[in-house]
Amino acid sequence: MILTGDKEFYKGIGAITFEGKESDNPLSFKYYDPERKVMGKTMREHFKFAVAYWHSFCGQGGDPFGPGTQIFPWDKSSDPMKRAYDKADAAFEFITKMGFDYFCFHDVDLVDESESLSKNEKQLHEIGNYIALKQKDSNVKLLWGTANCFSNPVYMNGAATNPDFKVVARAGAQIKMALDLTISLGGENYVFWGGREGYMSLLNTDMSRELDHMGQMLSMARDYARAQGFNGSFFIEPKPMEPMKHQYDFDAATAIGFLREYKLDSDFKLNIEVNHATLAQHSFEHELTVAANAEMLGSIDANRGDNQNGWDTDQFPVNLYEVTEAMLVLLQTGGLKGGGVNFDAKIRRNSTDFDDIFHAHIGGVDTFARALITAEKILISSEYSSLRKNRYASFDTGNGNQFEKGSLTLEALSKIAFNDSPPKRTSGKQELFENIINQFI
Ligand code: XLS
Ligand code: NI
Ligand code: NI
Numbered sequence: 008m009i010l011t012g013d014k015e016f017y018k019g020i021g022a023i024t025f026e027g028k029e030s031d032n033p034l035s036f037k038y039y040d041p042e043r044k045v046m047g048k049t050m051r052e053h054f055k056f057a058v059a060y061w062h063s064f065c066g067q068g069g070d071p072f073g074p075g076t077q078i079f080p081w082d083k084s085s086d087p088m089k090r091a092y093d094k095a096d097a098a099f100e101f102i103t104k105m106g107f108d109y110f111c112f113h114d115v116d117l118v119d120e121s122e123s124l125s126k127n128e129k130q131l132h133e134i135g136n137y138i139a140l141k142q143k144d145s146n147v148k149l150l151w152g153t154a155n156c157f158s159n160p161v162y163m164n165g166a167a168t169n170p171d172f173k174v175v176a177r178a179g180a181q182i183k184m185a186l187d188l189t190i191s192l193g194g195e196n197y198v199f200w201g202g203r204e205g206y207m208s209l210l211n212t213d214m215s216r217e218l219d220h221m222g223q224m225l226s227m228a229r230d231y232a233r234a235q236g237f238n239g240s241f242f243i244e245p246k247p248m249e250p251m252k253h254q255y256d257f258d259a260a261t262a263i264g265f266l267r268e269y270k271l272d273s274d275f276k277l278n279i280e281v282n283h284a285t286l287a288q289h290s291f292e293h294e295l296t297v298a299a300n301a302e303m304l305g306s307i308d309a310n311r312g313d314n315q316n317g318w319d320t321d322q323f324p325v326n327l328y329e330v331t332e333a334m335l336v337l338l339q340t341g342g343l344k345g346g347g348v349n350f351d352a353k354i355r356r357n358s359t360d361f362d363d364i365f366h367a368h369i370g371g372v373d374t375f376a377r378a379l380i381t382a383e384k385i386l387i388s389s390e391y392s393s394l395r396k397n398r399y400a401s402f403d404t405g406n407g408n409q410f411e412k413g414s415l416t417l418e419a420l421s422k423i424a425f426n427d428s429p430p431k432r433t434s435g436k437q438e439l440f441e442n443i444i445n446q447f448i
Contacts, residue, residue, distance in 0.1 A: 008103060008144075008145060008146075009021070009022055009100065009103045009104055010099045010100055010102075010103045010141060010144055010145045011096070011100050012092075012093070012095075012096025012097075012099075012100065013096065014096075015100065016080060016081065016096070016097040016100055016101075016361075017097075017100055017101060017104060017361055017362075017365070020034060020104060020362060020365060021104065022103075022104055022106060023035060023036060023104060023105050023106055023365065023369060024036065024106065025039060025040040025041070027040075033366065033369075034362070034365060034366075034369070035369075036369060036372060036373055036376070037373050037377075038373045038376035038377040038380065039372045039373055039375070039376035040376070041106065045338075045379050045380060045383045046338055046383055046386075048342075050376055050379065051108065053337075053342060053379060054347060054348045054372075054375060054376075054379075055108060055109055055150060055343075055346070055347025055348065056105075056107045056108070056109065056347065056348050056349075056350070056372060056375075057107060057108075057109035057110055057111050057150040057151075057347050057348065057349040057350065058098070058101065058102050058105065058107055058109075058110045058111070058349075058350060058368070059110075059111050059112075059308075059349055059350055059351050059352070060098060060110060060111065060112035060113070060116040060117070061112070061113055061116045062321065062350070062351065062352060062353040063098070063101065063350075063353075063364055064079070064081070064094050064097055064098050064101075064116070065094075065116050066353055067079065067082075068353075068354075068355075068356035068357075068358075068359075069356075070356060075356075076356050076357065076359055077354075077356075077358075077359055079094075079097070080093075080097075081093035081094040081096065081097045082094070087118060087119045087121070087130070088118065088130065088133065088134070090118075090119070091117060091118035091119070091130070091134045091137075092134070092137060094117075095117070095134065095137055095138055095141060096141075098110065099141045099145055099147065101364065101365075102145070102147050103145050103147065104365075105365070105368055105372075107147070107368075108146070108147060108148055109147065109148050109149065109150035109347055109349075110147060110149060110150065111149070111150050111151050111152070111153075111198075111349045112149075112152055112153070113152075113153050113154065113155035113185075114127075114131060114152075114153075114154050114155060114181065114184060114185045114188065115155045115158065116155070117131065117134045117135075117138065117188075118130045118131060118133075118134045120159060124177070124180050124181075124184075127181075127184065128184055131184055131188055132188075135188050135191055135192060138192060139191065139192055142192060142193070148193060148195065149189065149192045149193055149194040149195065150194075150195055150196060150306070150346065150347050150349060151189070151194055151195065151196040151197055151198045151239075151242065151278075151306070151346070151349070152185055152186075152188060152189030152192065152194045152197055152198070153185060153189075153197065153198040153199065153200065154178075154181045154182045154184070154185035155202075156178045156181055156182070156202065156203070157200075157202025157203045157250065158202075161174055161177060162174065162178070162202075162203045163203065164203070165203045165204055165205070165217065166178035166201075166202075166203055166204060167179075167201075167204060167220055167221045167223075167224035167225075168201075168203075168204045168205070168217035168218070168220055168221050168255065170213075170217075175220060175224070178224070179224065179227065182224070182228050183228075183231060185197075186228060186231060186232050186235070186237070187235070189237075190232065190235050190236070190237050194237075194239060195239045195240075195345060195346075196239045196240045196241070196242055196305065196306065196345055196346055197228075197232065197237070197239060197240075197241050197242070198241075198242045198243075198244055198278055198306075199225065199228075199241065199242065199243050199244065200243075200244040200246065200256075200278075201221070201243075201244075201246075201254060201255060201256050202250060202251075202254075203250060203251060204217075204221055204251070204254060204255050204256070205248075205251030205252070205253045205254035205255050206251060206252065206253055207251060207252050208252075217255070218255060218265070221255060221265075222265070222268070222269030222271070225241070225269065225271055225275070226269065226270075226271065228241070229241060229271065229274050229275075233274075239345060240274070240275070240276050240305050240344065240345040240346070241271075241274050241275045241276070242275065242276055242277060242278035242305045242306055242346065243256055243262045243265075243266065243275055243276075243277055243278070244256070244277070244278040244279075244280060244283070244308065245257060245258050245259055245261065245262045245277065245279070245280075245283060245287070245294070246280065246283040246286065246287075246319075247283070247286050247287040247288075248286060249286065249318055249319055257287060258283075258284070258287040258289060258294065258297075259277055259279065259289075259294045259297040259298045259301075259303075260297050262277055263277070263297070263298070263301045263303060266303075272301075272303070275303070276298070276303040276304065276305030276306070276344055276345065276346070277298040277303050277304065277305055277306075278305055278306040278307070278308055278346060278349075279291070279294045279295055279298055279304070279306070279307055279308070280307070280308035280309075280310065280351055281307075281308070281309060281310050281311055281312065281324065281329075281333075282310050282311060282312040282319050282320065282321060282322075283308075283319070285312040286312065286317065286318070286319060290329070290332070291329060291330075291332070291333050292329075292332040292333045292335070292336050295307075295333055295336040295337065295340075296336050296340075299336060299340035299341075300340075302344070303344070304337075304340065304342075304343060304344060305343060305344050305345055305346040306343055306345070306346020306347060306348075306349065307343065307346065307347070307348045307349065308349050308350075308351035309323075309324050309348050309349065309350050309351065309352065309371055309375065310322060310323065310324060310350070310351050310352035311323070311324050311325065311326055311329070311352075321351060321352050321353050322352060322353075322355075323350065323352040323354070323367045323368070323370055323371045324352070324370075324371045324374045324375065325370055325371075325374055326374070327374060327377060327378055327381070327448050328444060328445075328448070330374050330375055330378035331378040331381045331382055331385075331444055331447075331448060332444065333378070334375070334378040334379045334381070334382035335382045335385065335386070335391075337379075337382070338379070338382050338383060338386060339386070348375060350367075350368060350371050352367065352371060354367045377448075381444075381447045381448050384447045385443060385444065385447045388447075389443050389446070389447060390443070391440065391443050394436065394439070394440065395440075398433075398435075406423050
């Protein structure tokens with residue numbers, strides 16, 4: 008059901024529905040058919056698509072060279088609470104017109120931060136009540152909430168990793184409020200992206216102490232939320248750099264090591280973002296695979312980077328080949344644990360029509376849907392799986408199998424090599440694998 012407030016913000020646009028790839032209606036899904044089953048689950052269940060409040064309703068396209076270009080009608084009022092209510096109306100109108108089941112937010116996306124913590128708490132509580140009503144009327148759920156502990160200048164030296172305890176305590180207060188809000192809105196998960204948790208220079212940084220502080224903060228947050236009855240997952244969102252020169256949650260492998268060291272691995276999983284993966288010199292599917300291998304693939308922040316530059320451009324996904332490789336990982340590893348696909352993406356600064364945000368999300372959704380359908384076909388009707396499995400066939404029986412089971416010593420391994428004929432040259436067949444993806448897209 009479409010939810011409009013007192014006034015309609017996206018006039019002339021109705022519900023976006025599946026019309027199939029022959030449709031020439033740009034405001035329709037060509038591939039995303041929510042009820043279509045792929046490997047036993049509907050697309051709706053596979054993806055749990057979410058709208059990111061910050062990019063779609065807050066960010067206006069400002070960049071280091073100039074101010075925003077997108078003028079939002081819900082930002083008109085001089086009263087911050089009125090702006091917050093109007094923004095919530097616009098957000099729920101958009102989410103319900105897109106037919107999404109979920110949204111995600113930072114505390115400060117919902118209502119502007121004020122000068123005092125107690126005023127913030129009051130304002131968040133008030134807007135939270137309004138959003139709860141909107142959720143009830145629309146059945147839209149909260150995929151995850153988070154605290155923005157990186158924009159406020161107080162965090163310039165870090166939040167949980169700040170060398171000043173006063174700032175750490177302030178971050179704790181903000182995280183507690185964001186947790187309270189997330190729990191009260193039935194949030195299914197809670198995210199930590201350590202925007203300022205890292206360093207600009209090691210010369211002035213005690214890395215070991217800062218990491219201990221971060222472990223401490225996350226443990227406290229976990230204990231508090233659990234005591235309030237929160238059963239969802241906590242997610243760490245790895246990113247290697249930007250804004251800090253080096254961020255502590257560099258990539259999936261680093262974050263997993265950290266979570267295990269601080270004994271947080273049974274409560275925390277990872278939220279993998281495409282553009283963060285590529286900034287870390289990895290591919291999206293690499294990061295998904297690392298997380299899935301550790302049984303920590305929780306959620307996805309969907310976007311894409313730019314091949315020609317090195318920062319977080321947060322563009323909407325369009326690359327079928329890239330997303331198909333990712334969907335192969337998803338389907339083979341059992342999918343996302345508790346999370347969904349959140350469009351952490353923004354339209355370009357010169358996309359200034361109010362329908363651009365619809366085209367952007369439609370494109371992202373259809374890219375994921377088409378990639379999922381393609382991945383299913385590859386797994387069901389191509390040689391892909393058997394080709395890959397056969398590369399390891401020598402471990403299925405005999406000595407190879409003994410090795411895998413751990414029942415060979417190094418001496419025994421050496422003896423096998425001495426007695427055996429030398430290894431044959433075996434092709435990795437990479438180009439054949441690559442062509443299979445192309446064939447099924
Ligand atoms: C920034 C991050 C941020 C998180 C939420 O690069 O992607 O948007 O997803 O704090
Ligand atoms: Ni993100
Ligand atoms: Ni990001």
